[in-house]
Amino acid sequence: MIGTVKKAPGGRSPLLKQIKAYIKRPKTALERFKLLGIPYYLILLVLVIIPMILILFYAITTPNKDDAILLTLNNFIAFFQEEGFVGVLWDSIRISGITTIVTLLIAYPLAYIICDYKLKKQALIILLVSAPMWVNMLLRTIAWKQILSTAGPLNAALGWLFGMEPINFLGTDFAVVLGMVYIFLPFMVIPIYNNLSKIDNRLIEASLDLGASRKYTFFKVTLPLSLPGVLSGVTMVLLPSATTLVVPRFLGEGRYFLIGNLIEQKFLKSGLWNYGAAISIILVVVLFIILFLTKKVDRFHKDEEDD
Amino acid sequence: MKIKKTRKFNFSVIYVILVLIFCYAPILSLVIFSFNSDRSLTNFQSFSFIWYDKLFNDGQVMTAVLNTIFVAVVATLVSTVLGTLAAIAISRMKKVMRDGLLNLNNLPMINPEIVTAVSLLLLFLSLGIGQGYLTMILAHITFTIPYVIVTVYPKLREMDENMVEASLDLGATPLGTIWHIIIPNIKTVIISAASLCFTLSFDDFVISYFTAGTVNNISIYLYTLRRLEPTINALSTIIITGIIIVLVLSNTIKHKKVNDNEDED
Numbered sequence: 203m204i205g206t207v208k209k210a211p212g213g214r215s216p217l218l219k220q221i222k223a224y225i226k227r228p229k230t231a232l233e234r235f236k237l238l239g240i241p242y243y244l245i246l247l248v249l250v251i252i253p254m255i256l257i258l259f260y261a262i263t264t265p266n267k268d269d270a271i272l273l274t275l276n277n278f279i280a281f282f283q284e285e286g287f288v289g290v291l292w293d294s295i296r297i298s299g300i301t302t303i304v305t306l307l308i309a310y311p312l313a314y315i316i317c318d319y320k321l322k323k324q325a326l327i328i329l330l331v332s333a334p335m336w337v338n339m340l341l342r343t344i345a346w347k348q349i350l351s352t353a354g355p356l357n358a359a360l361g362w363l364f365g366m367e368p369i370n371f372l373g374t375d376f377a378v379v380l381g382m383v384y385i386f387l388p389f390m391v392i393p394i395y396n397n398l399s400k401i402d403n404r405l406i407e408a409s410l411d412l413g414a415s416r417k418y419t420f421f422k423v424t425l426p427l428s429l430p431g432v433l434s435g436v437t438m439v440l441l442p443s444a445t446t447l448v449v450p451r452f453l454g455e456g457r458y459f460l461i462g463n464l465i466e467q468k469f470l471k472s473g474l475w476n477y478g479a480a481i482s483i484i485l486v487v488v489l490f491i492i493l494f495l496t497k498k499v500d501r502f503h504k505d506e507e508d509d
Numbered sequence: 510m511k512i513k514k515t516r517k518f519n520f521s522v523i524y525v526i527l528v529l530i531f532c533y534a535p536i537l538s539l540v541i542f543s544f545n546s547d548r549s550l551t552n553f554q555s556f557s558f559i560w561y562d563k564l565f566n567d568g569q570v571m572t573a574v575l576n577t578i579f580v581a582v583v584a585t586l587v588s589t590v591l592g593t594l595a596a597i598a599i600s601r602m603k604k605v606m607r608d609g610l611l612n613l614n615n616l617p618m619i620n621p622e623i624v625t626a627v628s629l630l631l632l633f634l635s636l637g638i639g640q641g642y643l644t645m646i647l648a649h650i651t652f653t654i655p656y657v658i659v660t661v662y663p664k665l666r667e668m669d670e671n672m673v674e675a676s677l678d679l680g681a682t683p684l685g686t687i688w689h690i691i692i693p694n695i696k697t698v699i700i701s702a703a704s705l706c707f708t709l710s711f712d713d714f715v716i717s718y719f720t721a722g723t724v725n726n727i728s729i730y731l732y733t734l735r736r737l738e739p740t741i742n743a744l745s746t747i748i749i750t751g752i753i754i755v756l757v758l759s760n761t762i763k764h765k766k767v768n769d770n771e772d773e774d
Contacts, residue, residue, distance in 0.1 A: 340732060
């Protein structure tokens, strides 16, 4: 046995032996606890980390007949040269931007109002606002498709009230934004509510006692303090609304082709994996920029609080 | 944050009611028109169960429902068990490792769903694994397990460390300690983690759509449907009823527990 060690100094066998010895050594309870995580570490490695590396790999390579792998940026260039690319990007930014703003405008006052309520009532309203999330998102979107269709209840109500001719709402910005606001509203309400409900009431009382008007107090005290909640809400609405497949499919009447639909088409319909991977990488980069900015504002807030 | 009300009449109440109407109008409409004897979505002809009848006789829907439940149950079991064990392991790590792992754990939760879907599809394609139940279940485990960790881990940090040490000092094996000391202490969060997994898996569309191949779940079935029939309303009504039952049950159990605890005090 000693011979083998001598034969291959620095080679594989001593290392393997060391590893074996390390594995077989008597373990403390603490170490045994750590071993419990092994299946999860494997899942993280194989199903999270490696797939992300694969996206990057596919995005910067091009398939070749000789099985050789060529590094390229063409997949990214192709995205920017895509016919209708401007349309996809513009639609995605416009729709997700409007959705985020409308969601914020509905969610902020709601969160602000319910903070005044008794705790039990607050919990009830938050539960009521978030409970629809449990219903499959496709079913909820289909519900709006039914409501907004020319033969749907909304047009019937409008006709009955104002004698209006049926309008086809489907396939308009209105319908798509409405559907998205509906789907993403809870994601905006909850972080803002969590933030607002934690603000120290004494700060607001102090501001009012010192003679500031309600309006001034809101804009100078409450609003700045609630910014982190607003930002995390925006993060949870902006990107998901730009990448959702469901809302454009049901409420867009085929007229809306957002970035998610583009990835779907490249992967599942045209089999252009490299290209699809490149678009996904662009999304991830955008995500990290948003997260970075959010963190920065958060940190700025913490510094201020420390002062 | 609380500000005393000064106005006599409160517009805010109307606002809250309007938002709640917005939240529940589509759900009500789904339910109401599931009982319509006619295909029409405007006038309610008469009360009937024909769409329910059609639903239960539609083989495709029933397969999709069974697939959804099967995948959700398997993914929930695996994710809850492995995630809980991992959370126990993570809670005993040094800070650097722990923070690193928890950050990595967040990745599938913050990534746009479609990116996770694409990444998993690329993995299965590269490994040459045919898409079907296996890939779908693996994908569902991948995106549900982070939620188990973030639900269970904080509770583990709250737990009294001395109990674990006492158990080990008194000669219990690590596994015995987990089974008799740790698990009973974090039982409630394990249950909420499992129910979270089940709902996430049950409602998932994008990730399943990319990884399931020809297997249908409810969402994929709905997405690829050519024509929407009121059978969809019937299906929604059944799902909504299920959700309401679960919500009411869990709330009554919670209340009962709170009351019991108060009695003990």
